Amino acid sequence: MNLQRFLSILSARNKEFLRDYSAMGWNFAFPVLVVLGFSFAFSGKGQDLFKVAVVGEPTQEIAAQFLQLNYVQRVAKPAAELEDTLLKLKRHQVDFVIAAGQTPEKVSYWLNESSPKGYLLEKLLLGSVAESSRTQVAKGTVQGKEIRYVDWLISGLLAMNMMFSALFGVGYTIVRYRKTGFLKRLKATPLTPFEFLMAQIFSRLWLLVGSTVIIYVGCHWLVNFTMLGSYLDLFVVLVAGALCLISVGLVVAAAIRSEEFAGGVLNLLTWPMMFLSGVWFSLEGSPDWVLKTAQLFPLTHVIDAARSIMTEGATLAQVLPHVGALAAMTVVCLSIGAAVFRWE
Amino acid sequence: MTQPQVILEVRNLKKSFPRVQAVDGVSFQIPAGRCFGLLGPNGAGKTTTIEMIEGITRPDSGELLFKGKPIDSSFKSQAGIQFQATSLQECLSVRETVEMFANLYDKQADLEELYRLCDMGEFLDREALKVSGGQRQRMLLAVALANDPEILFLDEPTTGLDPQARRQFWDLIEKLKARGKTIVLTTHYMEEAYALCDEIAIMDHGKIIARGAPDQLLRQYFDTVTLVLPPGGPALAPEVRNLAKEILDRPDGLEIRTSQVNQTLQALIASQLDLSKLQVRSSTLEDLFLHLTGKELRES
Numbered sequence: 264m265n266l267q268r269f270l271s272i273l274s275a276r277n278k279e280f281l282r283d284y285s286a287m288g289w290n291f292a293f294p295v296l297v298v299l300g301f302s303f304a305f306s307g308k309g310q311d312l313f314k315v316a317v318v319g320e321p322t323q324e325i326a327a328q329f330l331q332l333n334y335v336q337r338v339a340k341p342a343a344e345l346e347d348t349l350l351k352l353k354r355h356q357v358d359f360v361i362a363a364g365q366t367p368e369k370v371s372y373w374l375n376e377s378s379p380k381g382y383l384l385e386k387l388l389l390g391s392v393a394e395s396s397r398t399q400v401a402k403g404t405v406q407g408k409e410i411r412y413v414d415w416l417i418s419g420l421l422a423m424n425m426m427f428s429a430l431f432g433v434g435y436t437i438v439r440y441r442k443t444g445f446l447k448r449l450k451a452t453p454l455t456p457f458e459f460l461m462a463q464i465f466s467r468l469w470l471l472v473g474s475t476v477i478i479y480v481g482c483h484w485l486v487n488f489t490m491l492g493s494y495l496d497l498f499v500v501l502v503a504g505a506l507c508l509i510s511v512g513l514v515v516a517a518a519i520r521s522e523e524f525a526g527g528v529l530n531l532l533t534w535p536m537m538f539l540s541g542v543w544f545s546l547e548g549s550p551d552w553v554l555k556t557a558q559l560f561p562l563t564h565v566i567d568a569a570r571s572i573m574t575e576g577a578t579l580a581q582v583l584p585h586v587g588a589l590a591a592m593t594v595v596c597l598s599i600g601a602a603v604f605r606w607e
Numbered sequence: 608m609t610q611p612q613v614i615l616e617v618r619n620l621k622k623s624f625p626r627v628q629a630v631d632g633v634s635f636q637i638p639a640g641r642c643f644g645l646l647g648p649n650g651a652g653k654t655t656t657i658e659m660i661e662g663i664t665r666p667d668s669g670e671l672l673f674k675g676k677p678i679d680s681s682f683k684s685q686a687g688i689q690f691q692a693t694s695l696q697e698c699l700s701v702r703e704t705v706e707m708f709a710n711l712y713d714k715q716a717d718l719e720e721l722y723r724l725c726d727m728g729e730f731l732d733r734e735a736l737k738v739s740g741g742q743r744q745r746m747l748l749a750v751a752l753a754n755d756p757e758i759l760f761l762d763e764p765t766t767g768l769d770p771q772a773r774r775q776f777w778d779l780i781e782k783l784k785a786r787g788k789t790i791v792l793t794t795h796y797m798e799e800a801y802a803l804c805d806e807i808a809i810m811d812h813g814k815i816i817a818r819g820a821p822d823q824l825l826r827q828y829f830d831t832v833t834l835v836l837p838p839g840g841p842a843l844a845p846e847v848r849n850l851a852k853e854i855l856d857r858p859d860g861l862e863i864r865t866s867q868v869n870q871t872l873q874a875l876i877a878s879q880l881d882l883s884k885l886q887v888r889s890s891t892l893e894d895l896f897l898h899l900t901g902k903e904l905r906e907s
Contacts, residue, residue, distance in 0.1 A: 271710035275696055275703065282698035443694030451661055451688040452711040453680075607663075 264461065268454050272462035280432075280470060290474055294424040298417065298482045312336050313380055316348045318362035321370045325399055326361060328391040335384075349373060352381075353407030354574070359384040364401055373403040410574050414489040417482060418569035419542035424478065425471050425501070426508050426536060426562050430529050433467050433512035438525040441516075441607065450606035460601060464509050471505040472498075491576030497569060499579060500586060504565030507589040510596035511561060517603040536562040541570075564588045613675075614639040614758060614789050615660070620669035622655050629655040631813035633669075637806075639757075642780070642790040644804030646797065646892070652813040653793040654691060657760050660791070661688050673758075684712055687756035689747050691763045695735050701727060701742075704735040705749050712754035725749045725779060741772030748779065758789040765799060777802055797892035807892075811900050821892060828898055829890035831864040834871065837884045844878035847871060860886075 281287060313335045319342030330337060338357065340348050351357045352373055358380040360373040372388060374381030385402075392400060440446045449459060482488065490497075511532065519525045539546070539553060540562035546554060557563040568585035571577035579586070615637040622630040630652040637643045645653040658664040660671055662683060671678040673685070695704055702722075709715045722731060725745045730738050735746065744764055751759060761780075765773040773796075780803050783790060794800055800807050801821045809817045817824055831852055838860050848854065850871045853864040865871045868887075875882060 267713075268711050271707050275699060275707040278703065279696045279698045440694075440696075444690070444692060445694045445696065447663065448688075448690060448693045448695075449711075450663060451683065451686075451690075452708065453684045453713075454711050 264455075264458055265453075269458045269462050272449075272454065272459055273466050276436075276462060276466040277470075280466065290424075290428055290470075291477060294420050294478045295481050295485070297420055298413070299485060313359065313384055314338060314357045315359045315361060315384065316340050316351065316357040318342055318345050318348055318360060321361055321363045322368055324368070325370045325392055325396050326388075329361075329388045332387060332391075349405055353405045355407070355409035359388075361388070364399065369399045369401065371401045371403060373405055376404050376406050377408065408489060410489060413486050414574055415545075415570065416543070417486075417488045418573050419540075419566050420482075421475055421478060421501070422504060422540075422562055422565040422569060423537060423542045425475060425505055425565070426533060428471055428474065429467060429505060429508035430512040430515065430533055432470070433463055433509050434515040434525055434529050435522065437463060437513070437516035438519050438522055441520055441605070442522055446606045456604045456606070457601065460513060460597075460604065464506070464513070467509050467512075468502070468505055471509075472502060475501055475505075488573075490573050492572030492578065496577075496579040496582070497572050500565065500568045500572065500582060503586050503589040503593075504561065504569075507561040507565075507593040507596070510593045510600060513600035514596050514603075517600045518605045536560045539563075541566050558588075561589055561592050611638040611640055613637065614673065615791070616670075616672040616675075617656075617660065618670040618672070620656060620659060620671070621667045622652075622659060622664065623667060628813050630659070630666075633810070633813070633815055635808055635815065635818065637789060637791065639789050640784075640787045641805040642784055642792060642803050644800040644807040645791070645793040645810055646795065646800050646807050646896070647793075647810035648795055651810040653810055654762055655813075656810070657762060657791060657793060661686060661760055684714065684754060685757050687751035687754060687759040689744075689751040689759075689761045689764055691766065693747055693750075697736060699735050700732050701735045701738060701746050702731045704746065705753055708750045709753035714754055716752055716755035718753070721749050721752055724782060725752075726775075739772075740768050741775060744768060744772070744776055745779065748776075752783075756788070758791065759783065761790065761792045763793055763795070765794070765796065773799070797896065801892055809892075809896060809899060816899050817895070824895060825890055825892070828895055829864075830866045831890060832866070832868050833888050833890060833894070834863040834865065834868075834875075835860040835886040835888065836863070836880070836882075837861075840880065843880075844874060846874040847878060850874055864890075 315330075315335055316338045317330065318340045342363065345360075345362060348357065348360050352360050352375050355375060355378060358375075358378055362371050362373075363369070364371045372385070374385050389397070389400070437446075446459075483490075512529075515525060515528050515532070519528065535556075539557050540560045541557070542562070546557055549557075564585040568577075568582035571582050572579075613636045617636075618634050620630055620633045621628075633652070633656055635643070645656060647653050655664060659666045659669075660678070662678065662680070673682055696707075699707070705718060705721070709718060722728060725748055727742070727745060727749060730742050730746075738746065748761075748764070751761070764780075765776050768776065777799070780790065780792075784803075790803075792800070792803060804821060806820055807818070807824070808815045817828075819827065838856075838858065840861065843854070843861075843863075847863065850867050851863045851865050853862075855862040855864075863871065875885075
């Protein structure tokens with residue numbers, strides 16, 4: 264690889280992009296607008312329902328009245344999932360947890376100290392328990408900030424924006440170069456396909472990372488979302504994701520000559536990813552085939568990893584399977600893209 | 608004067624595309640420092656021929672030798688290439704475009720000098736995609752010269768230019784010839800080939816049908832002068848017909864080819880025709896093409 268040739272193409276591509284103000288503006292404005300829209304839409308009080316997780320079978324003698332209250336949604340969980348359920352309580356995904364106590368006649372409950380709903384539910388529970396039985400009830404608490412929809416959504420939006428920018432920015436651009444004959448002109452120079460493709464990848468990579476950082480900071484300022492994990496871990500995940508999505512774009516662009524056809528293929532790739540990678544809603548509880556298909560999408564891995572880091576404080580080691588999947592997909596796509604690349 | 612060394616040699620080059628034999632056994636040699644013209648109508652195989660030399664299109668068979676050795680990938684760094692149609696990157700200035708291409712080569716021309724040579728001063732900082740046709744061709748020529756090549760390929764460089772821009776481009780080619788660059792030019796303008804080329808090869812249907820220096824070719828095929836009478840005049844006297852080698856009734860006039868100009872003119876005067884619109888011209892490459900292929904260059 265000749266560095267001078269690589270840098271020449273890289274710098275020309277950077278200038279071309281940075282001077283195309285409308286495209287660049289859209290790249291930054293779109294995700295911020297979406298986040299703004301959602302933060303307004305979900306800034307209200309949310310659902311007025313109380314969500315109580317009932318773990319195992321707490322004795323009916325004490326809890327019967329409480330468990331039959333109106334406007335309380337009850338979610339049954341097996342006794343073995345107590346830990347999981349408490350984690351959900353921590354993240355405000357349930358408001359209150361009630362479970363069998365250490366002996367069958369006892370009852371335990373947990374609430375999140377930062378949740379007003381938990382406070383009310385505790386009062387309701389204690390109010391419904393006879394004075395004589397109060398000693399049979401044990402209290403536990405957890406602490407944790409509420410994870411709002413916006414907190415959950417932000418990783419999906421960052422990744423989705425990266426996907427569009429990577430696939431269309433790389434795929435479409437190279438197909439346009441080919442269609443107009445610019446690639447043919449480059450073929451007449453000593454430039455190699457590898458140098459050309461590397462320049463395209465790096466030009467888009469710094470742009471994606473740069474725009475993602477700006478969007479991240481901008482959205483954080485606007486809606487102050489939760490970030491529990493390490494910034495470095497998140498950065499690694501986003502770079503791995505960007506590389507993988509750019510390589511997918513390169514495969515599309517490797518040999519297609521028509522912009523219309525490329526547009527069709529790119530839409531065919533982006534739309535399923537947008538809906539089946541968990542950008543907007545959790546895939547939990549979806550049919551098995553959906554979950555399996557989603558594992559084939561790079562976007563799923565980017566979002567799952569970034570979301571775990573941001574909302575659960577996961578470490579890089581914990582999301583390593585996702586990063587590994589992204590790296591593997593990158594290698595496969597780059598190999599295919601380089602092998603079938605055509606100047607003309 | 609010693610014969611200059613052959614810089615490029617093409618031997619029996621062939622290329623077919625589905626349903627058409629684009630190039631069918633083309634051979635020629637180009638001496639260093641000469642301007643070689645490939646002439647022919649659209650579809651004659653000129654572009655395919657030079658794109659095979661440039662390494663853009665793979666030949667089906669044949670040999671390509673540069674300085675006596677088979678052409679390999681290093682040829683790209685020694686050749687300057689201007690395609691018939693080239694698109695460039697958007698939003699880059701003329702200067703940035705030339706610099707970008709120059710940086711793809713280890714050996715680079717002195718760019719400031721190149722800008723002066725191609726007379727690009729007034730539009731160097733304009734956006735490359737927004738300059739006029741003539742400026743664009745001069746910029747593309749500068750791109751082709753960015754690596755200070757020994758041999759330059761120009762594929763129909765003046766097609767679509769207005770006459771003034773075309774003249775300006777020709778002057779530029781003359782300057783390059785004076786610097787000793789070898790130039791391979793394709794064109795379907797016969798006057799361009801006549802003005803610029805030391806040697807030409809006329810192509811039709813993928814084959815070279817005539818080759819030589821323009822004047823030599825004309826002498827070889829024509830020892831005649833053409834007298835042109837306006838169309839729609841009365842019939843020619845038998846004396847005139849007897850003196851003519853060839854008479855062509857063409858839309859723009861009645862052409863009489865003769866090697867006996869004085870006698871023919873006297874016969875015309877004797878037949879009392881109105882000669883106030885008579886034109887006398889020597890044969891051109893257009894006539895040669897017509898003579899060789901039986902068809903007009905532009906129509907075919």
